Structure formats: structure tokens, C-alpha cells
Amino acid sequence: MKLITGKKWEGFAGENAVLFPEYQKNRDELADFVNSLTGDETVVTASLELVDLIAWKFRKGDENVLIYSDTSKSLTLKEVYELRKYLDFDVRGGFSGENARTGVLFVEGKTDSKFFKAVFKKLFEFRESREVPYSLRFIERVFERDNFDLLGREDGVFLAVIPSEGNSGVIRNLGNFLRAMEVFDFTVERLGVAIDIDEDREAALASIAGKLSGFEHQKTPLGYLVGKTEVIPLIIGLPFEDELIEWKKPTVEDLMLHLISREGLLEKIKPGLRALNESLGRKLRPKEVMYLALSAYGHWGNLEGFYELFVMRSRFRNLKAVLREAGLMEGLTYLAWRERGR
Incomplete structure (x- = not known):
């Protein structure tokens, strides 16, 4: 399977190429078209929807590629599938130029x-x-x-x-x-x-x-x-040692633990940590501590919002100290x- 995108597609449009099959088709019709493909075709398209359907079907095999006609270079359809799925990457190209x-x-x-x-x-x-x-x-x-x-x-x-x-x-x-x-x-x-x-x-x-x-x-x-x-x-x-907290492996929660400790919030919630520790009969995981800190801080959003808010309100010297210590x-x-x- 060959998918062609870019402004110079005419150079790849041989007699066996299917040109812009997305024209005047809805998603169901595009899906039917893709189901009819065997993998031997060359398809020229400007439709991200069609690219997604074809990339999903032909994501296996290094011979299945998308060719960017402006450079004549190619990506495997597995790479296209992952760029679309994980980065919403616009694989139609057109990004060269300005150097900000x-x-x-x-x-x-x-x-x-x-x-x-x-x-x-x-x-x-x-x-x-x-x-x-x-x-x-x-x-x-x-x-x-x-x-x-x-x-x-x-x-x-x-x-x-x-x-x-x-x-x-x-x-x-x-x-x-x-x-x-x-x-x-x-x-x-x-x-x-x-x-x-x-x-x-x-x-x-x-x-x-x-x-x-x-x-x-x-x-x-x-x-x-x-x-x-x-x-x-x-x-x-950046390992974090505390008698109430179970530390296993480094994550961004450890950076937050160090930061809330330097900011004095950890000490304020220690009575609650001890009570929960006794109730559960085990040490607390870092993320569990974060939820207690979130509540004590008076933030009623999610953990992501708490991280951003707490970092923004922390002291410069404390944040820099944690980041320096973490390398x-x-x-x-x-x-x-x-x-x-x-």
C-alpha cells in the first residue's frame, strides 16, 4: 500500500493510482472503499479521515508506506498510525519554512x-x-x-x-x-x-x-x-524517605512530595497520614498522600490541577532546590x- 500526500502528488499519480477517493463520500462510504483495498494500490489523498482508516488497516508491514510528495520521503503506515493516534500529527505536511x-x-x-x-x-x-x-x-x-x-x-x-x-x-x-x-x-x-x-x-x-x-x-x-x-x-x-510513606520507584509524585515538604504542607497533614496509616495497616503510597494534600490545600479539582496550582504558588527557592536536587x-x-x- 502506498499513500501519497503533499503538493507534488502529480509525480506519483500513475495510471494505477486512485486519485482523491474521498471526494463527495461520507465516512461509511470511505470505510467501504478502504475495506475493498487489497494493499497493492497507490492512493492519493488530502483527507486525514481516509489516512486514518487506511493506516489502521495497513499498519503492519514495512512495505506499507505514506510518501510525502514534497520531499519524496516516506513513513511506514505503522509510524503514521502512531503519529495520528498519539500526537494528532497532521501527516499532510506543509510545515517547512519559518524558524521560530x-x-x-x-x-x-x-x-x-x-x-x-x-x-x-x-x-x-x-x-x-x-x-x-x-x-x-x-x-x-x-x-x-x-x-x-x-x-x-x-x-x-x-x-x-x-x-x-x-x-x-x-x-x-x-x-x-x-x-x-x-x-x-x-x-x-x-x-x-x-x-x-x-x-x-x-x-x-x-x-x-x-x-x-x-x-x-x-x-x-x-x-x-x-x-x-x-x-x-x-x-x-528523587527518592523520598518518610516513616509513613511507602516509596518504591521514582515518579513525578516524588518531586511533589519534596516540594510539599519544603512548603510545610506535609507536616500539616501528618496527623491525617498517621490516622490513615493505622486504619489501613500499611504505609501510604505517594499518590494517596497527594490526594490528602490536595484536600488539605482546599483544592477541589483533580490531581493535575493541584500539581499546577501548587507549583505555581510555591516559593521560587523551594522549587529550584527540588529541581536541582533531582538533577x-x-x-x-x-x-x-x-x-x-x-
């Missing part, structure tokens, strides 16, 4: 996303942005903002913070995103990869290096250079296009 200072930060989940969003707003003067730089318009739902946060600063720097469904999702999105930049000829200058340590720091770094092995890259002081894009690993791991401050500063020490 842009970055992307892949994080594990929505709580991580709100934590880091608040960090960039609190420490580096970012704000939610309605302006979209040309090199970030590949994300189809950019104006709905239900799948990521777009931040901007007055000096023209932009940053997208994108949740990715766990460590494996971050690594998957990293590889697919780098491939998309190759094919669609656009550049994001700085790409952050925030994952939990899990087993150990070296294993976490190895998972990133393993994904980059499929690309030409070289080491830099803070990460790796792939083409014009610098990949910055942000390895999350994250230098990488975050670089992603924010700030000089060290600022």
Missing part, C-alpha cells in the same frame, strides 16, 4: 504535563499561547489544546508539553517525531524527553540512546544532537532557552 525558537517536551502522563507546564510558567516566564509558530502546526488539534499545552514567551520562544502514556510512550513518540521531522522537512530545535528512572538512571538513558540508534546522532554536553535538533534527557528520580534544573533551563544560572 521552538521546543517540545515529551512527558509520561497528564500529571507530569501539568507539573512541568507550571515549572516553565513559574521559573521561565512562559504563558499559555494562542499564537502558534509555523513549526508546531503539525499537531492537528493545536487550537483545542485537549492533548497538550502550548506555551510561549514574549521573546518569541515556544514550547509544547505533550503527555505520552508512560515511559514507553515517551520513547515511542521520540522516535516517531524524529522520523516525522526527516520526512516533512521541519525543525524543532530542542526536544526534551522526561522519563522515570524505574530501574536505574543508566537503564533510562539507555532506552533513549537505543531509540536514537536508528538516527545519525552525536553526543552533546546535555544530550544528543540529531540533525539540527538537540535531544535533552530529563531523568526523574533536572540544567536541562529545563536549556529547554527554556535561558542561560545557566538565570
